[in-house]
Amino acid sequence: MAQLHLFGPEGTPLPRLEALDIFHIESGGCTGCALELASLSRALLAGSHPIRFVPTPRQAGMLLLTGSLTAGMAPVVELAWQAMPGPRVLAVIGDCAVDGGLFGGNYAVLGGVGERARTSMALPGCPPAPDEILAALVRWQASVRGTSG
């Protein structure tokens, strides 16, 4: 059983994780969700877990967005999506990415990608804690297994 020592008492059991390469883009927000993702990334790395964050979309199977999607970042997100090979999924974390949250649409912001594109995983929160993000990823992996099985 995998353990995530940083977020819970030592020995906290977790369901078995499956390999997943994630490319994260902060699309314009306070970076609170990104900070929590960074904590999760460090814990996954320390525990040698098969979920990892990769530095290029060309290696990724999941595009994970945080932030409210500014006008400047929209083409960047599109380019990253187009650069991902093979089967790919889109996930959004945090209120801003899900529906804009406090940062709804204005001249500079499109107001979240969750309202504009079909997402495979959407986790609201301002921001969701690392253990909540991990639980959402595990739930999503389980649902995919259930669908394909």
Next chain:
Amino acid sequence: MSAKVAALIRQGAPTSCAGRFVLDADAWRAMIAGLHNADLPLLGLWADGVQVHALFRYGQTALVASVVTPPEGYPALSPVRIGAGAPERIIHDLWGIPAIGGRRDPWLDQGRWPVAPPLVAHPAPMPGLPEGREFIDGPAVMQAGGTVLGYGPAEGNFRAPFHLRLGLPGERIEAVQPCMGYAHRGLAARLRGLAPQQAARLVARIDATATVAHQLAFARALHNATGTAMPAQDVAAGVMLGAMERIATHLDVLAQASAMLGDGRSATLAATMLEQVRQTCRELCGRRLLFDVIPPAATFPVCVEGTQLAALAAGHASLHRLFWRPRGLAAQARGKGVLSATMAARWGIMGCNARAADKGPGDITDRLDARLSEIGDSLCALATPPEASVMEAEGGGGEGLGWAEGPAGPIWHWLRLEAGHVAAWWCGDPSLALAQALPVILSGAAYEDVDLIVVSLGLSATGADL
């Protein structure tokens, strides 16, 4: 000379905001002429559509000089204060007000906004540029025929987006063109018309690495605008939560820098301590990242448990030992990304990075060492919190200025209230000065060190872009 310029500013028409004076065009020009030889650091420059305001530090006080802007523009400050360059371009982007004698190329506007300028009463619709911004390489890069590499805005990391175009005629970076605006959310437009409580929720989410400092500076500006004193409990909570935030942000920087330099022990220790701090924050106020904690809840306990502090202090001592061990982090980062005291003063960089520059050459080692020292100081402040007292308001005529020390430097908020709602607002974040100074700091660095240098500075594009 500084006293003469300060006296000149104070001869202007006083306003309802303590320390702000409105100058006529001649006095503004005389002020600029006097600033050539004066030691008055520029802390911020912004506009409200009618006037342009320049915030200076004079001794321990803040002084704001304002000038009414005709459509043709206002005399630029950037010839005498280089740090005014980006704010002048931002004012042009947002309000369409040009700085006479300053640059007018965009800083925030990449040509993708549907209207321009967005903050005026009736902005014109814009078709937008599908290709975005064009870069023009300087002669150094053109002549050398060297490589041009990009950095950002999507590197798969966990920081706010911005882009750097780096010219490498050889193995070292020679030309740097920053491109900001990716993280711009139009906060000045969003806050207009909001009740202060609603505005405070947005302010808390300007930058998660300095949320307490933003909340505190905004709260102080609000108290000054309304002429109400800040209660002692709020002051005490601000000190304590500010210390917690400083520890967390510095640990985050140390964890990132350690991981980049391959120091796994330091990285793991810093990340573990960071998680302890976040969990302590959640236990104290229900928020790991300290959003919406100022003003504090009535039940807020203004102290941290002794056992938690002792664990953090032990971790800090170990981190310090690891940092200075032979071939440790300090030795590896020495000489990289120099931001000297002279450069800091020239660009108006203050706070942690300026203090680091006073310690030595101002390289990454000095910056990380300064952060380690500040973690120790903050732990001491949490162990023996100073006696908090009521903070009296200054002014009270519907307009106020407030500041707080954030992890990367001082943060300023200014607001004007009309009928109990925010009519105009400005925020000054230390990241804007850092973003302006990046070309100088990165000049001569290796491309592989760019990420490390940016992390060590604590530059947050979301604070710079707003």
